Amino acid sequence: MDxxxxxxxxxxxxxxxxxxxxxxxxxxxxxxxxxQWGVMNIINxxxxxxxxxxxxxxxxxxxxxxxxxxxxxxxxVIMYFVGIAIYKLVINKVVDRDLFISILxxxxxxxxxxxxxxxxxxxxxxLANSGYGTTMLFDSNVVLPNSKIxxxxxxxxxxACLVIYMKKxxxxxxxxxxxQNARAAKILGVDTEKVYAATFGINAALCxxxxxxxxITFTIHPYMGLPYTIRSFMIVIVAGLGNLPGVAMSGMGLxxxxxxxxxxxxxxxxxxxxxxxxxxxxxxxxxKLSRKREYLx
Amino acid sequence: MKNNYILYLSILIFxxxxxxxxxxxxxxxxxxxxxxxxxxxWNIQGGEMGYNSFGNILFYGLGMYLCASVQVGMFFPLAEWxxxxxxxxxxxxxxxxxxxxxxxxxxxAVVPTIVAGLIGYSILGLRGHYFAICTLGLGxxxxxxxxxxxxxxxxxxxxxxxxxxxxxxxxxxxFFYFLSFFTLILTFIAVRSIYSTRFKLILNAIRDxxxxxxxxxxxxxxxxxxxxxxxxxxxxxxxxxxxxxVGYIDSTDVAFDGREMGVFMVLMAILGGKGTLWGPIIGATxxxxxxxxxxxxxxxxxxxxxxxLIVVIVIYFPExxxxxxxxxxxERFGEVVDEKDRKAQVELK
Numbered sequence: 210m211d212x213x214x215x216x217x218x219x220x221x222x223x224x225x226x227x228x229x230x231x232x233x234x235x236x237x238x239x240x241x242x243x244x245q246w247g248v249m250n251i252i253n254x255x256x257x258x259x260x261x262x263x264x265x266x267x268x269x270x271x272x273x274x275x276x277x278x279x280x281x282x283x284x285x286v287i288m289y290f291v292g293i294a295i296y297k298l299v300i301n302k303v304v305d306r307d308l309f310i311s312i313l314x315x316x317x318x319x320x321x322x323x324x325x326x327x328x329x330x331x332x333x334x335x336l337a338n339s340g341y342g343t344t345m346l347f348d349s350n351v352v353l354p355n356s357k358i359x360x361x362x363x364x365x366x367x368x369a370c371l372v373i374y375m376k377k378x379x380x381x382x383x384x385x386x387x388x389q390n391a392r393a394a395k396i397l398g399v400d401t402e403k404v405y406a407a408t409f410g411i412n413a414a415l416c417x418x419x420x421x422x423x424x425i426t427f428t429i430h431p432y433m434g435l436p437y438t439i440r441s442f443m444i445v446i447v448a449g450l451g452n453l454p455g456v457a458m459s460g461m462g463l464x465x466x467x468x469x470x471x472x473x474x475x476x477x478x479x480x481x482x483x484x485x486x487x488x489x490x491x492x493x494x495x496x497k498l499s500r501k502r503e504y505l506x
Numbered sequence: 507m508k509n510n511y512i513l514y515l516s517i518l519i520f521x522x523x524x525x526x527x528x529x530x531x532x533x534x535x536x537x538x539x540x541x542x543x544x545x546x547x548w549n550i551q552g553g554e555m556g557y558n559s560f561g562n563i564l565f566y567g568l569g570m571y572l573c574a575s576v577q578v579g580m581f582f583p584l585a586e587w588x589x590x591x592x593x594x595x596x597x598x599x600x601x602x603x604x605x606x607x608x609x610x611x612x613x614x615a616v617v618p619t620i621v622a623g624l625i626g627y628s629i630l631g632l633r634g635h636y637f638a639i640c641t642l643g644l645g646x647x648x649x650x651x652x653x654x655x656x657x658x659x660x661x662x663x664x665x666x667x668x669x670x671x672x673x674x675x676x677x678x679x680x681f682f683y684f685l686s687f688f689t690l691i692l693t694f695i696a697v698r699s700i701y702s703t704r705f706k707l708i709l710n711a712i713r714d715x716x717x718x719x720x721x722x723x724x725x726x727x728x729x730x731x732x733x734x735x736x737x738x739x740x741x742x743x744x745x746x747x748x749x750x751x752v753g754y755i756d757s758t759d760v761a762f763d764g765r766e767m768g769v770f771m772v773l774m775a776i777l778g779g780k781g782t783l784w785g786p787i788i789g790a791t792x793x794x795x796x797x798x799x800x801x802x803x804x805x806x807x808x809x810x811x812x813x814x815l816i817v818v819i820v821i822y823f824p825e826x827x828x829x830x831x832x833x834x835x836x837e838r839f840g841e842v843v844d845e846k847d848r849k850a851q852v853e854l855k
Contacts, residue, residue, distance in 0.1 A: 252635055302821045308635040309558045313776075314820045316769060321813025328806075435646065442639055481650030487643040488629075495631040 219350040224468040226346075226353060232464025233361040234419055234426075236457045237368055238437055239444035241415035247450045248388040248408045249304055254315040255295075256441055257434030258322035259413050263288050263420025264429035265330050268337045271424075277337035280421035281363055285414035292413025296406045304405060319434060326431040336428045360422035367418050371411070372453065384408055388451075436480050443487045446494070518691075525683045532679035536751055538794045539686035540744045543693045544767070545774035545786035547740040550697065551733045552772065553780035554706060556713030557630065559734075561641025562741050563768035564648050565622060567761035569614035569742030570749035571658055574666040576613045577606035577750075585657050600670040607750065614746030615739050622738035626731035633716070642764065649762030664755040682751045689747060693740050694787075700736070701783055709733055713781075769816065770797075777819055779828025788827055 242256055253259075266287055267280025299318060303311040341355035375381035386394040387404045395401050423429060444463060448455030463483075470482040525532045544566065551557045578587045582596040598606065625644075632640050658664050669678040700706060708729045711719040720726050745761070755761050762768075770793070778789020796815070800808045823830075831838070 252639065299817055299821065306824075309638060310820055310824055312558075312635055312638050313769075313772065314817055317813045317816030317820065319813075320765065320769070320809055320816065324807075324809035324813065328810075439639075439643055439646070446636075475654070477654040478651065481647050481654065484643040484647035484650065488640055488647065491632055491636055491640045491643075492628040495628060499631055 219347060220472065222347065223351045224472055225465055226351065227357070228465030228468035229461045230353070230357040230361045230464070231467065232461030233364045233457070234422055234460075235437075235440050235444060235463055236460025237364040237415060238419045239441035239448075239456050239460055240368055240371070240453070241412035241419075242438075242441040243445045243448070243450055243456060244384075244415075245408050245412045246445060248384055249300070249405050250308070251300065251304065251311045252308070252315070252442065253412070254312060254438050255319040255322060255434070256412075256416060257437030257439075258319050258326070259288060259292070259416035259434075260420040260423065260437045261326060261429050261431065261434045262291065262322060263417030264424035265326060265420075266417065267421035267424045268330075268335055268429065271337035277339055277421070277425050278359070280337070280424070281418055284417035284421040286417075288417030288420075289410040289414040292410040293406050295413070296409040300409060301402070301405065319438075323431055323434060330431065332431060334428045334430045335424075337424045339425045354426065356426045360426045363422060364419070367415070368457075371415070380404070380407055436483060439484060439487055443483075443490060447490060521687050521691075525680055529676065529679075532676075532683050533751065534794075534798065536679075536683045536686040537748075538791065539683075539690040540748050540751075541770065541774060541794055542787050542790040543686075543690055543740055543744045544771040545778070545790040546693055546697055547737045547744075548771040549775045549780065549782075549786045550700070550709070550737045551730075553775055553782070553785075554701075554709040554713060555730060555733050557730065557734075558638050558772070559641040560638055560764060560768050560772065561629075561644045562737060562771060563645040563762055563764050564641075565618035565738040565741035566745035566748070566767060567645075567648060567652070567757075567763075568618045568621065569745030570755055570761045571652065571664070572617055572742070573607070573610035573614035573746030574664055574749050574755055575658060576610035577603070577667050580606050580609065598667045598670055600672050603667060603670045606667065611743060611746045615743040618738040618742035618745075619735045622735045623731055626734050627727065630727065630730045630734060642768075645762055645764040645768055649758040649764065652762060653757035658755075663757075666749050666753050666755060668753070682747065686744075686747050686751070689740075689743055696736075696740075698783060705729065705732075710781075773816060773819060776824065776826055779826030779830075779832075782826075782828040785826055785828035792827075 238256065238260055242253065245251055245253060263280075263284040266284040267277045270280050270283065271277040295318065299314055300311075303314050339356045339359070341359060344353045344355055344358065345351070346353065375385060383394070383399045383404050384407065386397070386399055387401050387408075391401055394404075420429070440463060444456055444459045447459040447462075463486075466486065467479060467483060471479045474482060524535055528535070544562070548559070548562055552559060575584060577598075578584050578596075581598065581602050587596060629637070629640055629644070652658065669681070708719070708724055708726075711722070711724060712726050712730060716726055749755055749761075752760055774790040774793045775786045776789070777793055778787065779785030797808075797812075800811045804811055825833070
């Protein structure tokens with residue numbers, strides 16, 4: 210535990226840039242979570258496991274000699290159908306029920322996915338090598354892998370496409386209408402069942418993109434799902450539902466926080482600090498709201 | 507009421523006789539007792555109070571580490587013990603072992619209670635799913651952080667003191683069985699007496715409508731914290747016993763095992779029926795039998811089976827066994843049923 214961060218300002222720059230590029234990915238996952246939370250009022254604990262599954266799709270393409278970057282296109286297509294299947298089998302039975310039921314049900318899905326991935330792909334930490342090389346900045350004091358820049362760019366592209374789709378298309382408008390008031394949307398002829406399925410599918414597809422990018426830039430492992438769920442949950446509660454710039458900003462903020470926690474506390478406390486930050490944020494918001502005699506809803 | 511005494515007496519006799527009748531299952535029976543304790547105490551705040559926590563594993567793991575640390579630290583330097591791992595450089599004499607265990611269990615029960623009291627004020631102000639996710643984060647964070655602390659073994663794990671040689675080979679199993687069975691009886695008596703007081707009604711009022719309960723003049727925060735502290739007390743105790751029983755503590759796989767034990771206690775309570783006295787006990791028993799079956803016959807696939815089990819229980823069986831029985835035989839639960847009304851309702855369904 211040394212404080213290189215304060216002695217060498219370049220490390221600070223490095224951590225910030227790394228964190229921002231990482232945070233964009235988190236924001237993409239959180240966007241999916243905000244979408245389904247807003248529309249279906251469900252917190253999906255299996256979110257992170259969908260991400261990891263998407264990562265394994267890209268990794269398998271890499272194993273069979275296809276460049277993993279194509280996973281960005283293939284993974285969301287497969288994950289969309291995985292998402293629809295999960296919705297049809299489980300989620301549509303818990304949509305209108307108590308929130309705790311949906312949390313527990315998705316927790317079950319999470320355990321199931323974790324173990325199935327462990328069987329199918331083995332318990333090794335893997336990454337898909339994209340062979341993109343690195344970029345040097347500031348007299349090669351700051352090293353940025355090109356794959357990270359690529360992944361941030363792709364994430365922004367996908368998020369932008371989705372935002373335009375939600376604004377312009379018929380399904381997008383139906384989704385937004387259902388999020389505002391499901392009953393009114395139903396009365397006006399929106400097939401909410403279809404909308405829910407599509408929302409969950411889109412969320413899974415976003416997870417697939419993020420997973421493919423993570424398998425290129427970082428590493429994936431069957432048990433690494435839960436931290437991604439917690440990160441996206443944290444980003445959504447900090448930003449608030451339906452606040453897209455907020456999701457992007459808090460995603461990057463979380464990325465930078467993690468990089469600094471990694472440098473200052475050490476890598477073994479990285480995941481722990483993320484979970485602790487979640488607790489602190491919730492407690493902070495609870496005290497802030499309790500002054501007005503309100504609570505988090 | 508008379509029937510109840512016969513029931514209690516037969517359970518007590520069975521409990522005392524069990525290790526001699528089924529000597530091969532002593533460890534399993536002790537684990538069952540610990541599981542029942544965990545499910546019953548989760549039910550205090552999960553079922554009766556409506557605060558569904560994934561974080562009781564925090565108290566369980568804390569109790570486990572504290573009990574083992576006290577047991578070692580009373581007689582030997584703790585850092586050297588964990589450094590040496592499983593090697594027997596230090597050996598507890600029987601007196602030292604039991605003294606250490608006794609003090610360790612007291613500490614393992616009291617400290618988590620204090621911790622619950624301290625964090626209760628900030629965490630119990632959260633409601634619904636925020637509380638659930640926050641406690642989930644708390645449990646995982648505790649596991650990750652304790653995995654980085656050197657003095658309690660870090661990622662390498664912590665070997666609890668081995669059971670001393672007291673002459674009989676069966677002594678270890680019997681000691682831990684009676685310890686956990688005694689804890690179970692203690693828990694049952696405590697919970698049963700709590701459930702017959704005004705305190706339980708207040709907890710139910712909080713579950714049904716917290717704002718209204720507050721408006722009626724109940725200091726909800728105080729009762730919520732007390733409820734959580736009672737839960738933490740028994741969770742810590744169960745953790746301390748389990749640590750000695752397993753003999754080895756690992757931060758994320760044994761102590762703060764949110765993925766297994768943390769979900770098990772919720773699941774057992776839901777399977778048996780939330781918010782009932784007997785529900786968690788029945789649920790834990792059935793769950794333990796199922797789990798051992800899975801672990802034996804589907805080795806390797808147990809987590810897959812567990813995941814499917816969670817989804818199935820939660821979707822198709824959220825009321826639990828007691829809830830189902832209550833719907834089927836309401837008279838047994840002291841509910842007066844108008845037969846005409848019941849038939850009308852069945853037809854409506």
